[in-house]
Amino acid sequence: MIVMNLELDNLFAFENFKINFSYPKKIVNSTIPNEHLVNKPNFRYKKVNILMGSNASGKTSVGTALREIFNFISRKELERITSKIKNPLKTASFAIDFLFNEDELYRVSFEYDSNKNTIVEIFSTKIGKGDSYEMCIKKLKPIMTESVNYIEKFKYFDGRFGWLFTFPEQGSNFLVDDTDNIANVEILKYILKTLDPSILDVIKSTEVENTYIIKLKQEDLVIQNGEIIKKENILSSGTKEGINLSYVVSSICKNSHGFYYCDEKFSYIQSDIEIAILSLMIELLKPNSQLFFTTHNLDVLEMTLPIHSFTFLKKEQKIEVVYPTDIIKKNDKSLRNAVKNDIFGIAPNIDLLFELQEVCADVKE
């Protein structure tokens, strides 16, 4: 599944917000080859989206909004959206452009006014051999117009959505119910051993379902249904995070979900390891799938990726998107240096922390 455009107003943390995932022209010698629909090379989409920004700039909110919109459409649960309206006295709306495969582009637009009236419209168009996204949106036509309510309309999409979101507070709950056997023990072993060299081996239990054994010199630790059985274990926070990450990498490797949103999962993980795992995720991404990755790690800016892979979010009066490609036109410019000197205007304001020094000086012992 691929998302091409998202617009949100008066929903989640957003007002008049728009974020787009197409890019204008092919990049020569890109390290993300074939960043377009497999058989429709003019339909270019950002296969890898690295979202960066200060705290509270909207990185997690973009993920939450996408997840709740997907849930609303596929499960027809209106509450998923209406519970996230900022100002109930104003109309709230979203519009999302997406595709499941190379054949058709869809747009779902939603409006919910202060009288609780819901308007949902679905648009679609066939994607022609030489079409770009920009050409397709001009051809979008309403469908399912005979259906009276959104529940009927959304039946059109039944069974077609696939997604995997992982957020910082999530822990390793993917393994709680891995009935599809997505987790791969080899991936788990290699990632955990990288994060903790004292781990000798990781094996899957042959006796108990959904159970893995981490073999250490001193003892064995059992992971059952995503939980390490022994609470007082010696694994570091980063290593525990690795359990969940292994699931995400396994899922990308098997292309089990097609759409991946990995939100700040590397807070406890060393920078080189974060970059290596991100690079692996990119390498494993299958055609016509999409990865979103949020991070605070500025070293990621030095990865050899197209500049269009990076999108910055900033919050002043409201959350806004900054595309570095609007300012840096050449791919050989250092994004890291640009961010260091705040060319994109996304640096956090730390003036208050400067003042805090004076405040602290007045605090009596």
Place this chain on the structure above:
Amino acid sequence: MSKNDTYIYFTEGECEKKAIDTLKNTHLQSGKIRVYNVLQKPITDYIIRQFKEKSIVILVFDTDVNINIDILQKNIDRLNSAKNIKKVILIPQVKNLEEEIIYSTNIKAIRQLLNSKSNKDFKTDFINCNNVLDKLTDANFDFSKFWSQSPTGVFRIFRNDSNQIKKS
């Protein structure tokens, strides 16, 4: 100066911050901007410790105040002695931002730039304005005149280094 250098502006107030934000990239070397009055507040180790290697610090300060310049001089000396500071660039405004704007445009009073109700209202209007560069252009802004003058009085000992961060 190399492309790997890090630039940090220290400005007196939000108006200067807005002006630099507006002019950076197109007219000025881009950098992070901190609102911190270097005429009144010491730049301590707490702040210096946060600078990256080879940082270039730009101090922007007004010269219309009757003030003891000891703190400013100590700040400059402290920055010059810090290992992670490559250079200190001084920009004495003559005599403040409003006068700099008047000097480099065709307006006679600062309220004319944004059609403010009064000169007093200008600061708020300036901070809230979304198209400062357009407004400056409308007033025939001559960037070569902006931050180009040398200060007088007690501030005359501070050279104006603005050419080092102006884009030609």
